[in-house]
Amino acid sequence: MEQLIESKLIKADKAFSVWRKxxxxxxxxxxxxxxxxxxxxxxxxxxxxxxxxNKPISxxxxxVEKCALMMNYYADAEDILKPExxxxxxxxxxxxxxxxxxxxxxxxxxxxxWQVLRFAVPAILAGNTVVLKHASxxxxxxxxxxxxxxxxxxxxxxxxxLEVGHKAxxxxxxHDVVKGVSLTxxxxxxxxxxxxxxxxxxxxxxELGGSDAFIIxxxxxxxxxxxxxxxxxxxxxxxxxxxxxxxxxxxKVEDEFLPIFIEEYxxxxxxxxxxxxxxxxxxxxxxxxxxxxxxxxxxxxxxAEIIIPLERLSExxxxxxxxxxxxGNPILKEELFGPLGMVMIAKSDEEALQIANDIPFGLSNSxxxxxxxxxxxxxxxxxxxxxxxxxxxxxxxxxxxxxSKASGYGTELSLxxxxxxxxxxxxxxx
Numbered sequence: 437m438e439q440l441i442e443s444k445l446i447k448a449d450k451a452f453s454v455w456r457k458x459x460x461x462x463x464x465x466x467x468x469x470x471x472x473x474x475x476x477x478x479x480x481x482x483x484x485x486x487x488x489x490n491k492p493i494s495x496x497x498x499x500v501e502k503c504a505l506m507m508n509y510y511a512d513a514e515d516i517l518k519p520e521x522x523x524x525x526x527x528x529x530x531x532x533x534x535x536x537x538x539x540x541x542x543x544x545x546x547x548x549x550w551q552v553l554r555f556a557v558p559a560i561l562a563g564n565t566v567v568l569k570h571a572s573x574x575x576x577x578x579x580x581x582x583x584x585x586x587x588x589x590x591x592x593x594x595x596x597x598l599e600v601g602h603k604a605x606x607x608x609x610x611h612d613v614v615k616g617v618s619l620t621x622x623x624x625x626x627x628x629x630x631x632x633x634x635x636x637x638x639x640x641x642x643e644l645g646g647s648d649a650f651i652i653x654x655x656x657x658x659x660x661x662x663x664x665x666x667x668x669x670x671x672x673x674x675x676x677x678x679x680x681x682x683x684x685x686x687x688k689v690e691d692e693f694l695p696i697f698i699e700e701y702x703x704x705x706x707x708x709x710x711x712x713x714x715x716x717x718x719x720x721x722x723x724x725x726x727x728x729x730x731x732x733x734x735x736x737x738x739x740a741e742i743i744i745p746l747e748r749l750s751e752x753x754x755x756x757x758x759x760x761x762x763x764g765n766p767i768l769k770e771e772l773f774g775p776l777g778m779v780m781i782a783k784s785d786e787e788a789l790q791i792a793n794d795i796p797f798g799l800s801n802s803x804x805x806x807x808x809x810x811x812x813x814x815x816x817x818x819x820x821x822x823x824x825x826x827x828x829x830x831x832x833x834x835x836x837x838x839x840s841k842a843s844g845y846g847t848e849l850s851l852x853x854x855x856x857x858x859x860x861x862x863x864x865x866x
Contacts, residue, residue: 452565509834542625554831609633648801761778
């Protein structure tokens with residue numbers, strides 16, 4: 437291992453020995469200060485995001501502001517990590533929540549501030565320290581986050597950005613001072629990192645993307661559903677794990693809904709990512725565009741029909757595409773990470789549910805209906821970490837976020853996230 441990385445891991449461990457003893461409320465004050473710095477400099481940090489991965493500047497600024505909102509949630513949160521008394525016949529009868537130590541974050545490029553801080557803030561508030569392995573195109577974002585926390589008054593070593601490639605992850609995770617890992621990324625990356633963690637008996641948390649269903653019935657507000665559906669599919673150029681990717685339309689409303697949806701879809705045109713009027717810019721890297729184009733062609737080879745063609749405009753830019761897909765198309769087992777959506781038609785509620793669940797993923801789904809009985813049917817039977825009723829998917833600090841099936845395991849956000857990287861220590865006796 438490089439001496440610089442070794443020294444940073446040792447620094448993180450030494451910081452942990454001090455940080456773990458700091459009162460919860462004192463940690464919260466520092467988080468609140470960091471949130472204030474982010475909010476007051478959202479345009480500055482937004483420009484870093486846009487420069488690194490082409491996100492429209494308005495979305496980049498919104499991402500930074502959402503981070504500040506989330507951090508303020510934790511700055512005001514109830515301390516659920518206080519020792520808990522347990523009724524028993526013993527004099528000592530308690531559960532203590534003990535932070536694990538240095539936690540590695542392996543984070544993606546698509547939300548380079550939000551993904552990092554969504555994991556890091558509750559982990560740090562719980563008393564851990566964090567080392568970050570960010571995506572290689574987002575080292576600037578990682579460094580900026582570290583600088584914000586230092587400016588807010590965090591001790592050196594509590595959060596450190598490691599400018600290393602993916603090949604360094606194994607050695608870092610195997611290091612004795614690292615006690616756990618949180619990864620947001622592909623299923624392949626998640627499987628590899630979880631395997632390393634498992635072999636070394638270390639805790640892992642995985643958020644691994646999805647292929648979310650957006651289900652529309654005849655009693656929905658069709659214009660609102662169309663607008664929300666297109667935004668969900670095309671924001672961040674479709675490079676969002678919780679984006680609506682499969683639009684499952686009840687056959688009774690297909691003829692009415694689809695033209696509204698197509699009209700809304702065509703409003704998203706490529707623009708300058710640094711213009712605040714732009715809603716769609718290029719993908720983060722040319723190789724990602726190559727992959728999306730290959731997936732589009734494979735879908736067509738397996739029977740998909742073009743509704744709106746996916747047109748490549750440059751090495752990383754597309755006019756957004758939309759295809760009609762039948763069950764059995766292999767593309768349904770993959771995640772489309774870019775401006776390409778799929779339409780499927782269902783003949784009944786039961787068929788819509790079957791289509792929605794018949795994929796490897798289980799991250800988040802959206803159902804559009806006013807019928808309360810139907811709402812309950814999908815709430816109880818959709819196989820995903822989140823079910824949205826008459827709204828698009830968006831993570832909220834107040835609610836747990838995580839997936840099922842191949843979309844991963846563990847909880848981010850909400851108070852539950854505070855217990856992901858702690859050990860429940862039983863104290864019992866006389």
